[in-house]
Amino acid sequence: MIGTPVSPEAAVLLVPLVAAGLLALLPGYRLSARINVVASALSLLAAVQLLFHRPEAGPLLFVDDLNVVFILLNTLVGFTTSVFSASYIGHELEIGRLTRGYLRFYHAMYQLMMFGMNLALVANNIGLIWVAVELATLTTVLMVGIYRTHEALEAAWKYFILGSVGIALALFGTILVYLAAHPVIGEGADAMVWTILIGRAAEFDPALLNLAFVFLLLGYGTKVGLAPLHAWLPDAHAEGPTPISAVLSGLLLNVALYALLRFKMLLAAHPGAIAPGPLMVMLGLVSLVFAAFMLYRRRDIKRMFAYSSIEHMGIIVFAFGMAGPLGNFAGLLHMTMHSLTKSAIFFTVGHIAQVKGTQRMAEIRGLTETHPVLGWSLVAGVAAIAGLPPFGVFMSEFLVVSSTFAREPLLALVLVFGVLIGFGALLLRVTSLAFGEPVGRTGPVQASTLPIFAHLALVLVAGLYLPPGLVAWFQNVARLLG
Amino acid sequence: MPKLYFDIAHTLAGSLVLLSFVMLYQRRLGALVNVLALHAVVLALSVAWQAHIQGLPHLYITAAIALVFKAIVVPMALRRMIVMLGIHREIETVTGIGLSMLAGIGLVALSMAVMLPATAGVDPVAREDIALALSVVLIGLLLMVTRRNAVSQVVGFLSLENGIVLAATGAQGMPLVVEISVAFSILIALIVIGIFLFRIRERFDTVDVQALDRFRGERR
Amino acid sequence: MLTALLLCAVALLAVSVLAVLGYGGGRRGVAGGAVATTLVYGGCLAVSALAFVLALAALLGGVTAGLTVPLGLPWLGAHFRLDALSAAFLVLVTLGAAGASFYALGYGQHAEAPMRVLPFYPVFLAGMLLVPLADDAYAFLLCWELMSLASWALVLAEPRPEENARAGYLYIVMASFGTLALLLAFGLLAGPEGHYAFAEMRGAERTPLTSALVLTLAILGAGSKAGLVPLHVWLPLAHPAAPSHVSALMSGVMTKVAVYAFIRIVFDLVGQPEWWWSIPILTLGGSTAALGVLHALMERDLKRLLAYSTIENIGIVFIGLGLALAFEASGYRAAAALALTAALFHAFNHTLFKSALFYGAGAVLTATHGERNIERLGGLIHRMPVSSAAVLVAAMAAAALPPLNGFVSEWLAFQAILVSPDLPQWGLKFLIPTVGMLLALAAALAASCFVRAYGIAWLGRPRTAAAAEAVETDRFSSAAMLGCAALCVLFGLFPGLVIDALAPVTEGLVGARMPAQLGQAWLSIVPIADSRSSYNGVLVFLFIVASAMMAAAAIHRFASRALRRAPPWDCGFPNLSPSMQYTGTSLSQPLRRVFGPVVFRSREHVEMPLPGSVAPARIVRQRQDLVWEFLYLPIGRAVGRATEVLNHLQFLTIRRYLVFVFLSLVLLLLGLGLWS
């Protein structure tokens, strides 16, 4: 990409967009799958370039330390998911769950969704962020419903309606922010440019900012999957194709969270506004505890991990709500780790569901005996997501819990309670899934284990050793977040 | 003159709230759709007025979209839907009409209480607009959650969205308003299409897949 | 020294990686498994033997060293430190590890699926090796959880029967509970700024409330790992589920690592203790000792029985720790040193004899193809002479009988109790004698328990064909057992060796040490003063041996030497069949009748068939673990109910979900309105 006429931030957007167009036209799923992988790889390259080459903030696009984290994560997981998707989708085609036409649609939508998410991440205009999030949502809605079964359509519909309401609320919040900025910055697009807003946030009307934040919290919070706004999330994860579940959990939630964080920074920059922290802490805890309890009665393996995503989003939002250098650092780390781990889990689960021909957990047992690689990957993934060392999630949970307990013991106790409850549920399930008397089909696997191993290895290394460069970067971001 | 501007804007926004209440009050679907159409017309007027007083011609586009799409196309589609899907003409409510009216009044009070102190520094036209818009949004949401059948829920969502457009146009010089209203229209169109496609009769959430198969002309 | 120890841990991890790679490399099949087993356990043995030498040298040489590795928390690094306490526990850990590895060289060959054990075993060892070395909260918890996780995988190494999976689940949940408690404790110790290094924690100022909270959390965290009642429920399920050498490690060593954690936090990091801290510890310790042994007495599963006995011994260790805390808080440093030495010594002894006992259980398992129920064993002493001798010695040590090591440490604990009237606090004046009674009761019941265990499983006549056809175990296993038994005897005879070796530990923690023992006449041990109490294992042993020889010689000289084999007499009852022997259940029946109704709410009722019916009459016993009944089940039920109630939220209509959105919005707006 070096020396290309396109600047990296534009490349991050253009590659998926062009690829989407291309994929929409091209028949043949093998080729499409490859193009999909290549396009994702190119986006990743472009994103990596952003690390070294930081463009000036424009009125529409800008890149700073914060969103580079998200973009990089986004493109990375997008890339690995596309690799996974290539093998996954092939199998779906074989067993006839999808037709070729739908596959073409699928690949195009995949890139379009990546475009939407990348756009939301690099956008400098709060209106543009909103549009991009909506785009990403709509594309995922279509993908969730792609199997066209009763359940899939229902899930997509639920996602669509709840998402629409959320989006409407977010828009109202965005308008209110504009309204707050308007007397200070003046009319026009400038009053929606984030870099300008943050600079003068202290002069805004605090009450209006508060109000805006309530709407934005609920609006984007719906996308993040915070309870009690979460209802779309489990079904969407469970009924859609597994690569989409991975991307939803690993990426889309992050994108919405990113939007939320931007506005949180805006509020934090104003001394007179309400502290956004307590609200986020509250919602985070509610999500965590609620999702932890919900994990127990799940029968569908993907739905269970979807609830686990809610749980972790709760922890992340909690961490960002607690703020402080440790809290933000932990939140950021946890988000990264969660994305990597959860997508790895979904990769594994996808293959498991394909091998076993079912997503019902009662019909999947004794995996470590019948399919050692998948079984142990699942165990490792669950151990990682449950916050067991030496995986990275442990480090972030360690930081969140220990830093909170000294400040707010009660909150930390609730947090620990929720974590423990969730842990119990996850381990209960993984015990029966991975151990015990094998049940169900024992056919061979054609799994692409590379993405799984890559993610788990990253998470493992992160639990033991974080490179100083990364730490400095994250710490910088944590400072940015206040 | 500014007084007049203000009064007209105020009246239009106020009548939007009033119409929202009328929607809450309606028991019959057909009438509800009619009120929705009227709601959209008033919105279009209001937007146009804003375009006039703010001197922003592109807002006329928004007004036109509101008029054509929301006041004519969507209500027509909804009426057709009622006929085609054989939806009950009675609206099944969760709470009594009286109660939802009371709740609506509470919501308006809430939005005033929240919004007016918050917008002290804002231009009075926008201030009134935004407060009333919030009321419309909240009542729209209330409509969605207290009505059991799909059409009235769509109506609720539409009025919610009208409130947002009102707010967006009220905020002076806000960019992207047109784009946003277009995006929203797409959303609404999708919802309406979705209801058609999935034959969602009574409830918002049971998808009739068999109907869908018939519609697509293929059997699995 | 420290670096070398860390390298040992790394070497263990490397062994594990090699095991996985070897597996991935495709060397499967029986032969490959055997080679891998030998290689892995041989490697572990070599490394842990090396580490043992290093740790021993460090302990005796008084080495302290610190090291920071750029791992773990980025701005902190992983701190490691070697001091007397960690060296002492390292000696224990590595000794246990070396023993288990050696044993497994033979025992591991019988494993059905070696690859489910081999990769995790070295990791488990590494975790236990690293915990005592860790010197910051993150490294500590990381190693701690590494240990838990690896042992969890080992518990699940034999995933069938289903019970084992359940045991593993309960174990990992309790372990995680413990870790979270420790995490919170460290969070408090570290303060809001996050001073996670232990060195910083030691110096920090704390309010009494914070310290008390830390104590509570340490009890919860370390106690759940160690198996303190009421956090013990997982232990009798999980320990036996693992392969026997791992059971030995879990019971003998891992619980001690938990004790280490407790000592490190409460004696070292928190700072000056308050006197009342000892109350919960003593209470828990006493009840743990008594309840553990009572359960052991009722248990029919050989390995589970041993696990319950572990609980008992942990109780004894904690009694010692509680006493030490009480003394230290009141400034009686010498007495504190005595109590702490008793606790540490007992921990050490327990490692030795419990390892031997679990090895023995493993040998039984191998010999009888997995028979763990003592009611189906019997007569093994004839078939397995070497193992039976080693196990007998270990059982006597576990029953705290002189001249073995188990007795010495309990004796020290009694001595510590006898100093305690000096304590000024009234609460302790009531509590300590009671705890002393519980300790005595536990010791006596332990003797009964091991009479029962050994008598039923090893003596008598074989009750099943499997037991009748048992064969002596392999050389490695018997050598490991004999080694442990020999050490039990050795430290029973020369307890002064251990006591003096522990002196730097107590000096470091409570600022005093027991008087040097090796200088005493005739190698006897004198905890406080000659006139107060003393004990001489060697002489007791010599006396017994000498007089036994004398008696035997005299009898053989003067008495008839005639001997005739005949069927057992049994009061003239002819044709005894093995099933007419006393069973373990009937053996413990009197004690069950005495303690059962209170402690277990046990019931017996007879199902008598109607006259004329040919159905057998049955006696049905019920025994409940009240802790399980009144603590865990309610929690489980509460969670169940909560999930059931919340689960309705999964099946709502979209409209209802919208209601949630709507209500959150209205609530937030209301809140905002009220706030402004």
Place this chain on the structure above:
Amino acid sequence: MFLVLLVAPLLTGLVRKVKARLQRRRGPPLLQPYRDLRRLLHKEVVLAENASWLFRVAPYLVFTATWVAAALVPTFATGLLFSWTGDLIAIIALLATARFLLGLAALDIGTSFGGIGASRESLIASLAEPATIMIVFTIALIAGSTQLSHIAAFMASEDVGLRVSLAFALVALVIVAIAENARIPVDNPATHLELTMVHEAMVLEYSGRHLAMIEAAAWVKLVFHLSLIACIFFPFGLAQNGGGLVAYAMGAGLWLLKLAAGGVLLAMFETSIAKMRVFRVPGFLGGALMLGLLATLLLFISGSF
């Protein structure tokens, strides 16, 4: 040490004689136990077919453990040779060792009687032993030592006085001694009735020299307990360390007298009371345990010594 061995059968003989006399029988002669012993020693051993080495070794070990324990009690003089080898706790533990081995031996043949015996013995022991420890606590707290010689010396000195705790301890110790020695009302040493025996059931399979060792051990144990009571609670006349031959002789004579008195009292007690049901024994011993605990608690609380 050997003195104990010599006296033991005599004491048992005495107890039997007195009992018989109290029951208006003539009873066996005083020296009958010696004869029993000799007879047993000269008989051949009938060993069960499936007896293991443990079964054959146990009698010797049981005997010696008891014997060593008895030898550690300052019978007639304090500061005997090697008395610092083990303190009171160690002595009790030695007896426990003996009991442990005997219990194993009882189970070795695999008969139902052995099981009954071991089972009941373990019940008795597991209550008697803590009670003993509590008594030890009481005494040790008063005397400031667990060394028997020191205790005896302290008790013999003037500054003891009368104490409630000591009385409790005495009663408890007597109860324990009765239970430990398998006397009525806990056990009946003379019975071979299946349902009532405890100790006898355990040794049912022994014969010949093995039985002789076991019997001797039981007799020594009785001497041990009586001497223990004597030396702790009635330490008068104990020869002090290095007190000269006369003092030793005096002490020995007094000790014999004390034993005789104890034996007579025991016999009287045994005749005047009936044997208990096995399941009433825990109550009996539990009483001892409670008394011991109470005594210790009182001492802890009074804290005055």
